[in-house]
Amino acid sequence: MNIWSFIDHMFPSLCVLCGSQPVGIPNLCVGCMNELPYADQYGCPTCARPMVSATPCGQCLKERPRFNRTVAALLYRGAATRLIHRFKFQGDLAAGAVLANLMVRAIGSETHVELIVPVPLAKARRSERGFDQALELARMVARAKGLCLVLRGVKRVLERCPQSTLTSWEERRRNVRGVFHVEQLRLTGARVAIVDDVMTSGATANALAGELRRAGASAVHVWVACRAGVDP
Secondary structure (H helix, E strand, C coil): CCHHHHHHHHCCCCCCCCCCCCCCCCCCCHHHHHHCCECCCCCCCCCCCCCCCCCCCHHHHHCCCCCCEEEEEEECCCHHHHHHHHHHCCCCHHHHHHHHHHHHHHHCCCCCCCEEEECCCCHHHHHHHCCCHHHHHHHHHHHHHCCEECCCCEEECCCCCCHHHCCCHHHHHHHCCCCEEECCCCCCCCEEEEEEEEECCCHHHHHHHHHHHHCCCCEEEEEEEEECCCCC
16 A cells, blocks of 8 residues: 555545545545436537437527537536535635546547637636636646647637626627637637536537637537526
């Protein structure tokens, strides 16, 4: 037994959610692992909106998104919501590591991506939280998948109200129109994955995907920790 195994054996980590001893990786106990609402059963094949079957949702049939497909680790409810809140609003990087690990599991053997682009966070919210949750998730996922992380050239150029304050698809789409800009970044033929913590309507990912395609990306996927469902 090496020193790290000895330390883990003598001083085991605590479950990120309930505080009991975890079993395996990520740092969650068996009970909390079983409580998580995994998004691996049914969903729209393009935007991962929760569905009763793996068929395209009405919104994607009405207007095809600029991204190709979405992979979500969890549904945004219950224990998953608590994980997101601890990471996003309390700065709990251990909760972020759990989410990133679950994302990597959900992504699996995805081979159609070369670059990872985190959704740029508004400056006001970055200052308020002290960190960029999408960037932190993207760092961990990129490291685990051995992919290149794009840190420059993709910017949020307009500050608008938070998407969470809006309800309809049309309101959210208008709110992110012209918000992102790709500059001095050649993506000709590149296959890109957008990384974010929560996807609700998909309007933010759609707006960013449009800019990445205008910069030359041949395919854009979306990887998120949680997928919420809202009425369009």
